[in-house]
Amino acid sequence: MKKKVLTVDDSRTIRNMLLVTLNNAGFETIQAEDGIEGLEVLEGCNPDVIVTDINMPRLDGFGFIEGVRRNDKYRAIPILVLTTESDAEKKNRARQAGATGWIVKPFDPAKLIDAIERVTA
Amino acid sequence: MSYAVKNLTQASRELIAFRIGDQEFSVNIMSVREIRGWTPAMQLPHAPADVRGVINLRGAVLPIVDLSARLGMKDAEPTARHVIIVAQVGKRIVGLLVEAVSDILTITEENIQPVPEISSDLAKQYAKGILAFDKRMICMIELDHLFPETYLEKESEAA
């Protein structure tokens, strides 16, 4: 069975890259444009892993992760943070919010797939 | 036209033959979009003598060229029996006013004879060959030569 990935990113460029990369790697991909939409889409799609950006309008990545972790049904889903923020403070905040791991941009397909493989069975 | 198409049509090709006065001409069927009956055209100011005006072709504005005048013969006096050959010339679509369509011919290279040396300059410019067919003589017209890409612009500038 295909693994299902939910990606949350406001950049059309990155969304398309994620889509192409994940589809090529044999994942089923569901996409949302910001945290609010991410939480909406989460209901009913039950992904195996979530990849999210941090800087987003309406609801940022931190808020989104907290939202997922508060949800009894989905709180165990691994969440990878896709972000250019390489400094420790941001990573720490993402971790505190409940992120499982992170992928430091610039976007690299191999890194993405590797990180997903690491946190999923 | 691409090389491949040329090769394909080399063996045998189809022409549309039409009449102007007592002469017969033909153009490659590939460049003909459709044939319509004559309808009066809207006259264009300062247009050259062979441009009869413009008509509505399903929403597009189509210039009508009197082929008789264009070929250096007398101006046409269009009647209800006259037809307009709608042809693609380069990127443009042009309506050619002729007396009547006479035939659709399938020819091969052997049917084509070179244009004799005696031809006038104008005829030499557009004629690319002569066909002998059923004792008829049909002049083959190269539309791209008759209307070089910039022809229409040049014509109006000269006016």
Added chain:
Amino acid sequence: MDMNEIKEIFFQECEEQLAELESGLLKLNDGDRDPETVNAVFRAVHSIKGGAGAFGLDDLVGFAHVFETTLDCVRSNKLEPNQDVLKVMLKSADVLADLVTASRDGGGVDEARSRGLVKELEALAHGEMPSAHAEVAKPAKAEAPKPSDDSGFQPIPFTFDGFDDDVPAAKGSVYEIGFKPRHDLYAKGNEAALLLRDLSKLGEMSVGCDMEQLPTLDKLDPEASYFSWKISLTTEKTEADIRSVFEFAEWDCDLDVKLAAAKPSDEELPMVPVPFDLSSLDDELGSDTKAADEAAAVVATEAAANVSKMAAAAARVEKKEAAAPAPAPAQAAATAAAGQTIRVDLDRVDRLINLVGELVINQAMLSQSVIENDASGTSAVNMGLEELQQLTREIQDSVMAIRAQPVKPVFQRMSRIVREVADMVGKQIRLVTEGENTEVDKTVIDKIAEPLTHMIRNAVDHGIESPEKREAAGKDPEGTIKLSAKHRSGRILIELIDDGGGINRERVKQKAIDNDLISPDANLSDEEIDNLIFAPGFSTADTISDISGRGVGMDVVKRSIQALGGRISISSRPGLGSTFTMSLPLTLAVLDGMVVTVAGQTLVVPLTAIVETLQPEASAIHSFGATQRLISIRNSFCPLVDVGRILNFRATQANPVEGVALLVESEGGGQRALMVDAIQGQRQVVIKSLEANYTHVPGIAAATILGDGRVALILDVDAVVAASRGQSLSPEMSLAATG
């Protein structure tokens, strides 16, 4: 979709982000301190950087990074976005835009400028937040992940003990690893089993599980972490490699990695050695979440047999207690949801517009033939036709609305030009925009940018005075240029107002005399003098400057506006400034016209050009010279122009008394009475290009198709009026007017 297409999307997105960036910075410049504005600005630069990084556009990434760092200082309230700071940021936005363009189209940027701005941005970040400077100093490098960040992601050849018997025994050092996850590790979606799996990829591994902490079932908290593992790993990898496996988990577990002297024997492990087996892992993790008691049962019965299952189950346990209702995310309320949009290829829209245009014509033809064939008509047919006409009109309006766009992007571009030109000439100028959400056809927007740019340059260069001059005149040393847009009677009105010195009429007049534009004794009104600046070949600058010179004058501006079916005029007050007013059609696809007959041909005259129509009386017509005739209208004389003669539709002038005169306002100032034979009526017509299949026709703006299916020509009023002034209606002239 391939990478090139995504790159195209990236550049499209850059354009949007750049617009967002500039509009946000301008808002901040106007005193807006909404955190969401700052966030939006930050996100714009951040997004550009992110995409640029993915495509390896290093120059763009480098600059965006420095910019972003400074913006982050603003975002975290470490840097107050005052006017000086914003000035640097607006310039940086310009450079960022240049870098985007250079990345897309090739070509270079002004490197000295961008280096200078990098320094200024760094100074801003440094001045307020010294600690940030270290990172700022090496922009491109800072983005590159540190090796320790990354090493865990390297593909590692791995062997599975007990999974593939043919794998030779691992060589290398033996590490003793103690791993005790805390509850948080599972709460964040990490799995002990997966970490062990990844660890096993590093070499030959045996694992022992310590279950001593496991309480009896009645005391068991399914969410708690009771197990710890002792691992013996034989690997050629380093300790750092081993630790990197736990990169995501190191905060949430006790991890102890030490190098053992020799291969461990089973006796050294006080726990039950468990062969590490992945075979059942997928099923377990793939299953749905389990109820707490069920999970506990699994824990109790299977723990000893399979630690990986245990870890999985523990992480997936569903908590039974009702959780507190999740508070609504704060940011969600802060920002209203953006309007839903889709992107559509412009060609598709234009095709739709063309089809609707044909529908309109067809509907008109149908109505006409119904009327002609059955004048009485049945009421059902008439009602149906009326409804069809109504619907057609509505469809047309809706389709036209698709192409309508706000003028905002063009206005935003102008603010950059004001900044740059003002900098170049050492003036202080503020651009104020108004009505930037006013919508107009996209083609009009695209075509208005160039003349507007020229006018803005002119206003900065010639309109606004130097700060010294302004102060001497008792004005604010900072000049203001106001750019506004609004809809007025079916057209868009764009005004450009400066509070500069106004037109120097003496100088303009002298210049016009010098250039033989007017005779030295001409008696001109102030308005007429002001409008001389639109005369071909007129330039008021004493020296042609780099900025507004280039041999291009206001006459070119005027002609491009006219080519769009627009008009432009100026009014000026000495010492107080000038106002340029442009009126443009909302769309270039349809036009309201008066359908007239000239020498048996049907023509359409744009309604906007017509001031009034009148039936000339013989007593009002006066001959003037050999061929010219004037008509007296309310005690002033206006030249009569026979349209049929000008267009060469007839050889001699028609008798004015038998026709109708259309009084038109021409762009050259002054009125003309255009003589036509008869007026058929007014209607909206769909504009059709003559150039598509033919060529430009002097005196004719375009063609259209009327209700009877026949082509009618749309009169180019200005060209006809110009021709009546003795200028020949030659193609050269008309071509120049549209080019």
